[in-house]
Amino acid sequence: MKICRNMIKMKDSVFLVMFLWILTVSRGDTEVSCVFMERCILPCSFQVADQINIRWHSITRDFNVHSFYYNQDQLRSQHQIYRDRTSLFKDQISTGNASLQLTGVTVQDEGIYQCYISTVNAPQISLTNLTVYAPVQDVNIQQVENRITCRSEGIYPQPELTWSTTPPSNINLLNSTTVQQNEQQLYSISSSLILSPNDTDLLYSCTISTPTNRRRAAWRKLTPISGSTSETIITCAASNFSFSHLLWRFNHSQMILNQSRTDGRSTISEEWRQQVKDVSESGDITLQDLSSEQEGIYTCQLSNAEEMLISDTSVKISGGSSVNVGGIIVAVIAAVLVAAAVGLFLFCKKKKGQQENNTI
Template identity: 55%
Template sequence: MLTVPRGENCILPCSFKTGADVVIDWIQGTEGNLVHSYHHSQDQLSYQDRRFRNRTSLFKDQISRGNASLQLTGVQDQGRYRCFTSTILSKKESFIHLQVDGRKIQQMQTVQVKNNITCSSEGIYPEPELTWSTNPPSNMSFNTTTRVQQTEQQLYNISSSLILSDPGTDVVYSCTISTRRNNGTATLFESSKKGSDNVGGIIGGVVAAIVVIAAAAVTCVVLYLKKRSTTDSTPDSAAQQTVDLPMSPLETG
């Protein structure tokens, strides 16, 4: 088995016993995809699988010495490769399994909308897995939805959404995206009871201030009403004046 990082170049080894009329055919997979063909002392690429076009070559100066190794660029096609060689004297068939190594997780995106947090990453290989965790660890069950999509370049995009069941708890939420070779972790959300306590303290202070103001207002109203009542019970100065009315003629007689 040959393991190569995705996108790198590699050499698939193959050798044969030298002789005249050399034929070299490289075939990939059980479907018989033609990777590279050589006979009549030159490349024969008319039937080459389009995925391998401009990505394969032989060591022409070493074929006469029995070297049928294939150079493959931009590795992305893992699987079993068959090297078939023949000359006027003999035939030979050999196999090699190419495994494409993981592509490093370079970036993770995190988004939070209300009580929903999303973790995602793109351009990963091989197919990744995504897991959620908390710090400190807990036994809570996560309400998640995870999607994995494969692109035309045989890379993978992954996205997972988590619905927070109790946003008020003092917990750090993290997601980890991993493959066989590497992984990445992102801290997505942290809620603290201290923040809630501060808000409660502020609200309590505001309520207390309102109560004090209301009490002061009631006191002022009571004092005002009391003063007014006292004023109303005192005889008016104009009412205390004696009005002398004119005497009638009978009274004057």
């Protein structure tokens, strides 16, 4: 019995020592998120002692990532996918910094990394969970005939795409969405929506999102206008939209004007230099000397860091010196009044002459 009690005590002591050792060796997981193809730091710190040996290892893929001992890098056993992409902060090792710098981060780099430090004292281990993300950058939205298409590419992890309208409508947003992944494991996503023929001024919004960010692109078809050969104002209809970039296009492909509100730069294409007269603060454009060759679709594209708003306006060119219908009506009324006044004056004058003749 006494021997059994001693064995139990010894077993408990061994378990306690092992438990305490585990607590000192493993410091728990550190979460690190890195941008695709950017530089990333995997943190690791230790208690400084003599004979420092550092070994970074990918537990997920069982690859040797980076080794350091005898006061220098030892990369003979480094896996080839990390070649020329890893480094330590050597001037800070003596202060207890064994962090790893990884450049050109790819999706393949995701996983758990172990930082193993051995010195004359007890080993020290820390784990880092590396996740990679490629944020949604550009969302392209375009209308062709009765279909509107929204797409984006170069995204990780797999994105989600949703449609909505402003104001909210009872339209059933039946869409067809496809998702593909390339050799770099980045995702592209595309979705198409069938438009209703009576949806003028209805704003269609496409939002593409991941756990790290989202971007929205919106499109609408404004009421067609009749332009003039002398002066035509085409509106963006975006009074409440704060934008940093403005782009005007003709028939979806021909650039008219490209303007940055951030640095104040503005570029007008050579083909439209004579036609562009003015651009307002809200993005509306004033064109002059238009001809029938400039009939078509004018696209205003406003964007900022998170959103893009596109408005399409169909313009038909008619003759005349003004596009202001109200002004034309006023001018016609004024002419009629002047003619009536002249007629009345001549009538009165004629009648007065007749009365004078009768008197004589």
